[in-house]
Amino acid sequence: MEQHDRGRTVTSGTSTLLEVDSVYKRFGGLEILGGVSFSVERGEIFGLVGPNGAGKTTLFNCILGIIPADSGRIILDGEDVSRMPVWKRASLGMARTFQRLELFSGMTPREHLLVAYRVHKRNGSIFRDLIGHGIPTREEQERAESALELFGLVDVADTPVEVLSLGHGRLVELARAFILEPSVLMMDEPSSGLDAAETGRISDMLNNLRGSGRSCAVIVEHDLDMVTKVASQIAVLNAGKMIAQGAAREVLADPEVRRVYLGTV
Ligand SMILES: Nc1ncnc2c1ncn2[C@@H]1O[C@H](COP(=O)(O)OP(=O)(O)OP(=O)(O)O)[C@@H](O)[C@H]1O
Ligand SMILES: [Mg+2]
Known part of the structure; x- marks a missing residue:
């Protein structure tokens, strides 16, 4: 209709x-x-x-x-x-993953998830984030943690992505898309x-x-x-x-x- x-x-x-x-x-x-x-x-x-x-x-x-x-x-x-x-x-x-990896070097899997979730929920102040006061909320931390668990990334959660295997990098991309709760x-x-x-x-x-x-x-x-x-x-x-x-x-x-x-x- x-x-x-x-x-x-x-x-x-x-x-x-x-x-x-x-x-x-x-x-x-x-x-x-x-x-x-x-x-x-x-x-x-x-x-x-x-x-x-x-x-x-x-x-x-x-x-x-x-x-x-x-x-x-x-x-x-x-x-x-x-x-x-x-x-x-x-x-x-709409969320996506890429044919080639598109991750930010210097950032860990946990940080990728926290940033994606915060931007998605729009509950962060860009100014507070810029001056380093944008400490993750409990909800953001829990969301990131459960996505890390779901994708088997707990052991590498705090390792910069550039030293991870391709397989782990790909799982980070998927977790980042998944945390956006896409339709x-x-x-x-x-x-x-x-x-x-x-x-x-x-x-x-x-x-x-x-x-x-x-x-x-x-x-x-x-x-x-x-x-x-x-x-x-x-x-x-x-x-x-x-x-x-x-x-x-x-x-x-x-x-x-x-x-x-x-x-x-
Ligand atoms: N920006 C572009 N300008 C000109 N031709 C392009 C462009 N992007 C893709 N093509 C051409 O379009 C065709 C389809 O490319 P595409 O990347 O969509 O294929 P694909 O099915 O994803 O292939 P693969 O399985 O190798 O990833 C190819 O002939 C490619 O060369
Ligand atoms: Mg292709």
Whole structure:
């Protein structure tokens, strides 16, 4: 059902948290995304797979608002965010992790979480923080501690991130996205560079997220084993177009998918 609320189009009465509607993107003369559409329900994990250069990261960036789509719409929890900047989409509940690590050297995992949570809750005074009086509240400390526990980061909580392993760094990124309590969590290859135990932690986290029924996630992943375990739906992007979408087992058995993605028929 559509309602018009102060000039915004708000769709209510649906459990769809993210709707991507016919997104097109060209770079130079090349069409990178050729009309991509999908939707993700509350509590659902959506797996996006496809060969190198298929356009997965470009699609992520259009959804997040990092690059503008040429046309198409992005609807976040019933609200059209297509023309909103990144920070506005983030404030409405979109969080992300990066294909390559984006952490602040000199800061520890605990500090990353405290800063993210404080900015998210907007309960800190920037001036007090700047002059070093922004001591974390009890609630902030408890939140950070439970995220550190959930992601297995307690032992390295106070170690500067630049001396951590890639696996730990990736878990810090995930914990930082998770502490924002996002409604839509976007993850670009979260298991790359992780060992089996660390990948297992991500799967556990995604299962928790599904169990909570509040959020949904979109995950780009090359580890097909992992993605088929956690995702309720899988879509295959090839040369900027979705060539298959549905339950993991059916999609991976599709002859076209096997030909372009797995190299087998
Ligand atoms: N800023 C840009 N300017 C021009 N071309 C770009 C830009 N970003 C990406 N491309 C091109 O768009 C295509 C899709 O790239 P993209 O990074 O989205 O693929 P991907 O599916 O994420 O690949 P991978 O699996 O390797 O991460 C590639 O051909 C890439 O060279
Ligand atoms: Mg990519």
